[in-house]
Amino acid sequence: MHKNEMQRVSLLLDSELVKKADQAQGSAGVSSRNQFVGKAIEHYLAELTATDNSSALVELLSSAIEKATENTYTKVANALFRYAVFIDMMMRLTGDQFEITPAEWAERERESYNNVRRTRGKISIAEALKHSYIPSEEDDSDEIWD
Numbered sequence: 001m002h003k004n005e006m007q008r009v010s011l012l013l014d015s016e017l018v019k020k021a022d023q024a025q026g027s028a029g030v031s032s033r034n035q036f037v038g039k040a041i042e043h044y045l046a047e048l049t050a051t052d053n054s055s056a057l058v059e060l061l062s063s064a065i066e067k068a069t070e071n072t073y074t075k076v077a078n079a080l081f082r083y084a085v086f087i088d089m090m091m092r093l094t095g096d097q098f099e100i101t102p103a104e105w106a107e108r109e110r111e112s113y114n115n116v117r118r119t120r121g122k123i124s125i126a127e128a129l130k131h132s133y134i135p136s137e138e139d140d141s142d143e144i145w146d
Helices: 015-024 034-096 100-118 125-134
Strands: none
Touching: 015 034
């Protein structure tokens, strides 16, 4: 600022605050109390502006994240629904093709549940086929699934 753009202002400040400001004057890179107070006001005004802008920015970001998350939730829910329809269809086809008693069904269900828990959902098709493969009389190769 130029000298003719300056305005004289009288301030009444706590004496301890003035002492602290005088001690900090050198580390602030200013040569006078007036410069120190001017810089302090500039920094405080910048902080207020940043706080006002950041709260608006936080609201915009929050809204965008919420919208994106909601869209993702909808896509996941739709995918899970399609998956459940497919599983239901497969179960009905399986039931139509094989005569399975309720007790056999419960045993298979328990076995499947334990397999999924044990493998954390990463079930290998080869591993599943190992347990269901029944070799024919002319097939002597057990190493197919090893």
